[in-house]
Amino acid sequence: MRARSKKQQVASGAALAATAQWVNFRYEYVSGVGAVFELHESSIEIFVTNRGVAEGVFRAFISQRNVTKFDSGDISVAAGGLSNTGFAPSDAADLGPYWARIFTTSANLVPSMRIWRTQVENEPPISDVYFAPGDFAVFELPWRPFPPISIGPAENA
DSSP: OOOOOHHHHHHHHHHHHHHSOOOOOOEEEEOOOEEEOOOTTEEEEEEEEEOSSSOEEEEEEEEETTEEEEEOOOEEEOTTOEEEEEEOOOSGGGOEEEEEEEEESOTTEEEEEEEEEOOOTTSOOSOEEEEOGGGSEEEEOOOOSSOOOOOOOOOOO
16 A cells, blocks of 8 residues: 655645545534433534634534434524524433534524423423533544545555
């Protein structure tokens, strides 16, 4: 197998960046754990507010224990705007504890999360757990000028 030179690797990364949308996420937010106790009208929603002057992008993953149940894909949030995404449990296997990971392109993108069940008229919700922006563990991610280089099959030398 031939090793690729640094110049070939950089050119490959630049070509990939030009042909595919690649988002350089800079921050990861990790929520606490909240539970879904009943399926009927239960919902897990993630909200992201952009307090900045430029558009930002986020991507959310909602997991039940160690299994990812939902991937939002990349979602743009306009400057000064709000966006939301979420997951509605639909099967008995979906009952139990959930947590989320939210990746953002800027510290100006501020997440929150709610795990709740729509209330019956004039009754309080059966479950309502809210994670405010300060309730997340925040990790700064390294900046990368190009997407990670994928390593293909070995070449015959």
